[in-house]
Amino acid sequence: MKLSFLVVSTLIGFTAFAQEAPRRSQLKFRSVNDTSFFRIVNGIVVNNDYKITAYNSVQYIRDKSDLTKLGIKTDKPIMLVNIEGFKIEDQVDSVLYSDPEFISKFTYPLNYQLPIALDGKLVLLENKDRLLSNVSLNKIERIEYQSSKRSEVFSDKTPFGVINVILKKND
Known part of the structure; x- marks a missing residue:
């Protein structure tokens, strides 16, 4: 019993x-569209109106000391969202992340997604399909990392910096 x-x-x-x-x-x-978070999608700060429909991964940063280390000034916790990228983005990442000089200078975790700029112009999420669909490695002259501290143009939109892809000029 x-x-x-x-x-x-x-x-x-x-x-x-x-x-x-x-x-x-x-x-x-949490919903990836929760505006109580400071949202960064593929390395680009997005406003509260931006709607995310699909994503690969989400990471949260809530600790104030971590926010301070990242140099991001916000009262909100951070939501890092990674969405599906193009093949060329993976190829560019491979080239950049195989560069020991980049690895030694990059001060953020290597899993943070960095946005791409083409010839110094940031590829915004809404223009990504149109701008990256015709880019291939053989059309690239060089790939360089620009930290947000070094680039006044992108500092507010890209807190971790940007990958600047310099395309070959048509002769």
Whole structure:
């Protein structure tokens, strides 16, 4: 009798825990369109009106000391969202991340997505399809990293810097 009571009690406990687990995990999920966060999508700061429809990964930074280390001035926690990129973005990343000089100078975690600029003009998320669809490695003269501190043009929109892709000139 004691053994059957113990077995039944254990099963009830496991069942209650299993039913409670989904509810707990749902409480932790935040929408990628939650404007209570300072949102950075593929390395570009987006405004509250920007709607994200699909994404690959999300990372949250809530700790004030971490925000200070990143040099981002905001009272909100940060949401880093990575969305699907083009093949050329992966290729450009591979070239840049294989450069020991870049690795030694880059002060942020290597999993932070960096946006791309073409010939010094930032490729905004809404223009990405049109601007990057025809770019290939054989059309690139050089790839350089510009930190947000070094580039006044992009500093407000790209807190981790930008990958500037210099295209070959047509002769």
